Amino acid sequence: MWGTVDGVRVLVVEDEVRLARALQRGLRAEGFAVDLAHDGTDGLHQAREGSYDVVVLDVMLPGLSGYRVVQALRADGIGVPVLMLSAKDGEHDQADGLDLGADDYLTKPFSYVVLLARLRALVRRGPANRPSVVRAGDLALDPATRRVTRADVEITLTPREHALLEHLMRHADEAVTKTSLIEHVWEGDGDPNVVEVYVGYLRRKIDVPFERHSLETVRGVGYRLSSER
Ligand code: CA
Numbered sequence: 001m002w003g004t005v006d007g008v009r010v011l012v013v014e015d016e017v018r019l020a021r022a023l024q025r026g027l028r029a030e031g032f033a034v035d036l037a038h039d040g041t042d043g044l045h046q047a048r049e050g051s052y053d054v055v056v057l058d059v060m061l062p063g064l065s066g067y068r069v070v071q072a073l074r075a076d077g078i079g080v081p082v083l084m085l086s087a088k089d090g091e092h093d094q095a096d097g098l099d100l101g102a103d104d105y106l107t108k109p110f111s112y113v114v115l116l117a118r119l120r121a122l123v124r125r126g127p128a129n130r131p132s133v134v135r136a137g138d139l140a141l142d143p144a145t146r147r148v149t150r151a152d153v154e155i156t157l158t159p160r161e162h163a164l165l166e167h168l169m170r171h172a173d174e175a176v177t178k179t180s181l182i183e184h185v186w187e188g189d190g191d192p193n194v195v196e197v198y199v200g201y202l203r204r205k206i207d208v209p210f211e212r213h214s215l216e217t218v219r220g221v222g223y224r225l226s227s228e229r
Pocket of ligand 1: 015
């Protein structure tokens with residue numbers, strides 16, 4: 001009734017090694033191909049590189065928490081279904097995980113049968129085909145509706161400003177060169193002065209009214225959008 005799961009690829013990110021191994025054995029017996037990661041940093045790296053069909057992600061992890069991992073995946077536009085595992089059972093924590101882009105949530109200790117059913121449901125559904133909301137600090141940008149907010153206050157952008165902000169948000173906390181912005185936002189047909197002008201426009205919309213300085217100039221390189229609040 002479930003259809004085959006042969007070849008379906010699962011990444012389990014769980015620092016409790018015995019639990020991770022037990023999940024791997026159980027899921028392999030069902031026909032899943034299962035890889036393990038034992039901390040958040042490795043988990044994020046593998047999830048980015050590995051083209052998995054579904055990720056089982058513990059919340060409390062060394063390195064990066066599960067929340068940060070799912071947030072980073074969604075910020076990169078990776079829509080792989082994510083099932084979060086948590087020892088916490090507060091409604092607040094659950095809402096946090098789902099807000100950040102998780103698809104489902106199980107509280108430890110969980111029933112293996114329930115986990116299996118949820119995983120199969122996520123695999124059947126596949127990656128969400130809505131583009132995920134991109135976030136950097138309290139900035140949020142929805143590529144589908146083109147709605148941009150800071151601290152839930154709506155910001156109106158022109159299409160070019162929107163494209164510029166989206167690129168900077170997808171590379172939040174990284175120095176982005178003017179060359180790369182010209183390539184991605186102006187389709188290669190722009191010059192550094194135009195980039196500067198548009199960065200100025202953006203600052204007047206996303207920073208100045210909120211008394212922030214998130215869009216930083218990186219001298220000799222380009223710009224960096226900080227996700228710090
Ligand atoms: Ca843990």
